[in-house]
Amino acid sequence: MxxxxxxxxxxxxxxxxxxxxxxxxxxxxxxxxxxxxxxxxxxxxxxxxxxxxxxxxxxxxxxxxxxxxxxxxxxxxxxxxxxxxxxxxxxxxxxxxxxxxxxxxxxxxxxxxxxxxxxxxxxxxxxxxxxxxxxxxxxxxxxxxxxxxxxxxxxxxxxxxxxxxxxxxxxxxxxxxxxxxxxxxxxxxxxxxxxxxxxxxxxxxxxxxxxxxxxxSFMNVAKTALLSTAPGKSRVGLHFAVIGVIGALGSLAMTPKWGFVIAACTALVLLLAFGGIGTSMQLERARGKHxxxxxxxxxxxxxxxxxxxxxxxxxxxxxxxxxxxxxxxxxxxHPTYELLGWSFSFVxxxxxxxxxxxxxxxxxxxxxxxxxxxxxxxxxxxxxxxxxxxxxxxxxxxxxxxxxxxxxxxxxxxxxxxxxxxxxxxxxxxxxxxxxxxxxxxxxxxxxxxxxxxxxxxxxxxxxxxxxxxxxxxxxxxxxxxxxxxxxxxxxxxxxxxxxxxxxxxxxxxxxxxxxxxxxxxYRPEPDPNLCYGTTTAPQTSTPKPA
Structure with a gap:
């Protein structure tokens, strides 16, 4: 090379x-x-x-x-x-x-x-x-x-x-x-x-x-952002996240009518959507603490x-x-096709x-x-x-x-x-x-x-x-x-x-x-000597990386 x-x-x-x-x-x-x-x-x-x-x-x-x-x-x-x-x-x-x-x-x-x-x-x-x-x-x-x-x-x-x-x-x-x-x-x-x-x-x-x-990590930063206060500002982001939790609980309560799969997946969507919106609204509050x-x-x-x-x-x-x-x-x-004297049709x-x-x-x-x-x-x-x-x-x-x-x-x-x-x-x-x-x-x-x-x-x-x-x-x-x-x-x-x-x-x-x-x-910046090549032993620890 x-x-x-x-x-x-x-x-x-x-x-x-x-x-x-x-x-x-x-x-x-x-x-x-x-x-x-x-x-x-x-x-x-x-x-x-x-x-x-x-x-x-x-x-x-x-x-x-x-x-x-x-x-x-x-x-x-x-x-x-x-x-x-x-x-x-x-x-x-x-x-x-x-x-x-x-x-x-x-x-x-x-x-x-x-x-x-x-x-x-x-x-x-x-x-x-x-x-x-x-x-x-x-x-x-x-x-x-x-x-x-x-x-x-x-x-x-x-x-x-x-x-x-x-x-x-x-x-x-x-x-x-x-x-x-x-x-x-x-x-x-x-x-x-x-x-x-x-x-x-x-x-x-x-x-x-x-x-x-x-x-x-993502969860630690998101948690800090949602729970932190800022002088003179409300916690609108936290309110959005709480709405997501309430909506998720309401979705799970509908399990008898909707079935578990629809209720559980809808609950997950609500948590991700409202939690993500809430986190983005207050994310800067985590700066300095992370x-x-x-x-x-x-x-x-x-x-x-x-x-x-x-x-x-x-x-x-x-x-x-x-x-x-x-x-x-x-x-x-389902039409029948001919190929080299062989008749076939598709399932x-x-x-x-x-x-x-x-x-x-x-x-x-x-x-x-x-x-x-x-x-x-x-x-x-x-x-x-x-x-x-x-x-x-x-x-x-x-x-x-x-x-x-x-x-x-x-x-x-x-x-x-x-x-x-x-x-x-x-x-x-x-x-x-x-x-x-x-x-x-x-x-x-x-x-x-x-x-x-x-x-x-x-x-x-x-x-x-x-x-x-x-x-x-x-x-x-x-x-x-x-x-x-x-x-x-x-x-x-x-x-x-x-x-x-x-x-x-x-x-x-x-x-x-x-x-x-x-x-x-x-992508990784360059070949890293700390990575494992050709081994399947227990995973190594590494320096914490920002999420």
Whole structure:
């Protein structure tokens, strides 16, 4: 490596990266292999005790509840890694729990309680490692090779979709032809392989040790800001935080009516929203009692929260391709195709294979063609601009899918092939939002909170699926159903247009906020001799870092 290349951030690619990429490809095969057949399996096999007309709605509820769990537990995984065990150890042990969950799905394919236990273990295990693998990738870079990080993050995301493509294409066939035990067992085997590959590279990784207890941590600074007084000033920020607590308690009190998942997630949203607003209003009161770096770090995190909140409508739309879009595809015509004398037709769940296939095509297209063209004509495709455009394209995809539903509701048979267009639009939006979001979340996170910030990035997915559960429950209300009927749309078409409008509004607000967001660079400054290389022993302590 030449000195000039290192100074410019173009140093060599870390040799341990292939282990992480291979681990991610196998793990994503296992996750999407079971996730993408979950809705059809529930409808066709596990929920037979429910009336046929109610099965799609119940299957959607189970599916999105599972996804909420998957993206809630990153809070736990990020905290454990940041404070106690480090990223590698946390990922390895949660992966073993993940494997146990897959085993339960295969063994208890016809036992409701056992199957739901498997889903819970997968949500716990998958969620626990989810925020850490991407940030573990980032830990392998420093200022000498940071420009390679974007290529690796794209390769990381490409590997996710490589595994997802084959899982989406094959698992619906295995489910149809061999049943749930085989269809859920194969992803379990791939998860074991993923864990083994991660273990093989253990002596090559850069291990950033967890931060020691930090008096300038996010929670300590926020607590000081909220509780501090200032001469001649009221504590409006504290009042906002208290409103959030009261609202959260009120939400939990609605558990019998709303269900625990909706009530608990809504309570969490209220605590984060009002607590964050209150902290930002009084944050300067913590200056002097905490380091300037700590206070500025909290301000940076609060600004990141806003970006994450505005991304939640995207996840509402994206995750329904594995539920609402499959339900729609079940009611479409399934044409037969001829290839080299072989006739075949697609199972509805196989349409999801379009998503990872298009991702693998769009990532190199964007990097080699679209983004250079935009730069050539004077438009810099910054991370926030890409993410805002991605939310807009996701909204457009739901305008198309809703229009298809209106045509179907009118009695016109529609081929499943018509879903290709909305899949293409949604996938283009995904590449702009999700792949970019991984890079954005890592680069903007203060050094001692990278695991936690990545957890909050994934928490945005939980909130996105919360919106789906809320709307799905709302349409069961008689007043809401009557209003939808008065519009002339079916319930499904109305929901599709509603989510399109929801994401469109979020895209507009995101574009406005992006013009006011100041980007920072939080990659490690240079190779650090205090970091652990090639060891999996107990985590070291380190000098407290500002949060």
């Amino acid at each position: 030449t000195q000039s290349a290192a100074q410019q951030g173009n140093g060599p690619l870390p040799r341990q990266i292939p282990y992480i990429i291979a681990n991610e490809a196998c793990e994503r095969f296992s996750f999407y292999g079971m996730r993408n057949i979950l809705t059809p399996f529930l409808i066709s096999t596990l929920l037979l005790f429910i009336p046929l007309a109610d099965r799609p709605s119940e299957a959607k509820h189970v599916f999105h509840t599972f996804v909420i769990g998957v993206y809630f537990f990153p809070l736990l995984g990020g905290w454990l890694a940041d404070r106690f065990f480090g990223k590698y150890n946390t990922v390895f042990w949660f992966s073993l729990i993940y494997c146990a969950g897959h085993a339960c799905l295969a063994v208890f394919e016809k036992n409701l309680e056992g199957f739901y236990l498997g889903l819970a273990l997968i949500a716990f295990g998958s969620g626990g490692i989810k925020p850490l693998v991407a940030s573990f990738v980032g830990d392998q870079f420093d200022q000498t090779n940071k420009n390679r990080a974007k290529v690796v993050f794209d390769a990381f995301y490409w590997s996710i979709n490589f595994g997802s493509f084959f899982a989406s294409l094959l698992m619906p066939i295995f489910l149809r032809d061999y049943g749930g035990a085989v269809a859920f067992g194969i992803p379990g085997i791939l998860m074991f392989v993923a864990t083994f590959v991660l273990w093989l590279g253990r002596k090559k990784y850069v291990h950033v040790p967890p931060a020691a207890p930090n008096p300038n 380091s300037d770096e700590g206070v500025d770090g909290v301000r940076a995190v609060l600004r990141i929260f806003i970006v994450f909140a505005l991304v939640t409508p995207f996840w509402s739309l994206f995750d329904q391709k594995a539920s609402t879009w499959i339900v729609q595809a079940n009611d479409m015509t 509805p769940a196989q349409m999801q294979a379009l998503n990872p296939l298009l991702v693998m095509l769009l990532i190199p297209f964007n990097n080699l063609a679209l983004l250079p063209i935009l730069r050539a004509i004077g438009i810099e495709p910054t991370a926030l601009r890409r993410m805002g455009a991605g939310i807009f394209f996701s909204a457009l995809s739901w305008v198309v899918i809703g229009t298809i539903q209106v045509v179907m509701d009118g009695g016109t048979p529609v081929s499943m092939a018509w879903q290709i267009l909305p899949y293409a639009l949604l996938t283009f939006g995904e590449v702009l939002v999700s792949a970019t979001g991984l890079e954005f979340a890592y680069s903007q996170a203060p050094s001692s909170m990278k695991g936690a910030i990545m957890s909050l990035w994934y928490l945005a997915v939980t909130v996105g699926n919360l919106w789906v559960l809320i709307l799905n429950s709302s349409v069961k209300n008689e007043a809401v159903s009557a209003y939808i009927a008065s519009t002339g749309f079916s319930v499904m078409a109305f929901q599709m247009y509603f989510f399109a409008a929801f994401a469109g509004l979020a895209a507009a607000i995101f574009a406005w906020y992006a013009t006011r967001y100041r980007m920072v660079d939080n």
